[in-house]
Amino acid sequence: MEPTEGIITRLTPLTETSLIVHWFTEDAGLIKTVAKGARRPKSPFAGRLDLFFTCSLLWSPSRRSDLHTLREAIPSTTRSTIRQNYTATLLAAYFCRLLEHAVEGDHPEPELHDLLRRALDHVDTSGASLRALTHFEKELARILGLASPRIRAETVLREALGNLPPQRESLLATFAPDRSFPFPEHPSDRNKL
Structure with missing residues (x-):
């Protein structure tokens, strides 16, 4: 697993319950992660993933594609304005x-x-x-x-x-x-x- 800080640049629905989260990270540049279950009301990602948030994130690199797995995201800056x-x-x-x-x-x-x-x-x-x-x-x-x-x-x-x-x-x-x-x-x- 890779820890880094990233800015959410785009959110795309993947399934009824999951999202693809595009990040511009400090250590890995532009990456895409799957946030499994993020669209469920009781998801651990609820309220933590929105456009332009800066988050501390933990992700697992994929060996087969450029779509990685998001494990954790903790917002540090929300930029709500x-x-x-x-x-x-x-x-x-x-x-x-x-x-x-x-x-x-x-x-x-x-x-x-x-x-x-x-x-x-x-x-x-x-x-x-x-x-x-x-x-x-x-x-x-x-x-x-x-x-x-x-x-x-x-x-x-x-x-x-x-x-x-x-x-x-x-x-x-x-x-x-x-x-x-x-x-x-x-x-x-x-x-x-």
């Missing part, structure tokens, strides 16, 4: 998907784990912003050795990875200024209200 705001949830999911797209499974990437942890903590405390999105992309490009002073991080990542997760377009639309009223309000319109 993220799940209370749709834009924050979308931005956090974008960070996780972008990392999943950029790294190979079962390969340790401690600097990327730290980047994801810091990014999720920032969104949890300060909310979602275009600045957080672009900073994450810049840092990811730097860590991957793709940074260029003349080319935007988004362009470099798009060229290196083939494409970026679709959440990015929704986020950009959300962060764009409201264009529903393109003209300044006329002073006489105030009296009509």
Whole structure:
């Protein structure tokens, strides 16, 4: 059994009672584990597995596949504020998907784990912003050795990875200024209200 710390990046139903939990761990990088019985009401995993949680986990590596067995998970950080705001949830999911797209499974990437942890903590405390999105992309490009002073991080990542997760377009639309009223309000319109 392997102990480590990991951030939950995705949850996928496997059966009526089990989940596949995708983790970005400090020691093993991106891994997938099966949480058997996690969807049962009286499961030992009840309340311990949710998106963006950081947990101390114990898992058994599989010899036959890349789907390992989760033995125990104890949350240390829940980041509940993220799940209370749709834009924050979308931005956090974008960070996780972008990392999943950029790294190979079962390969340790401690600097990327730290980047994801810091990014999720920032969104949890300060909310979602275009600045957080672009900073994450810049840092990811730097860590991957793709940074260029003349080319935007988004362009470099798009060229290196083939494409970026679709959440990015929704986020950009959300962060764009409201264009529903393109003209300044006329002073006489105030009296009509």
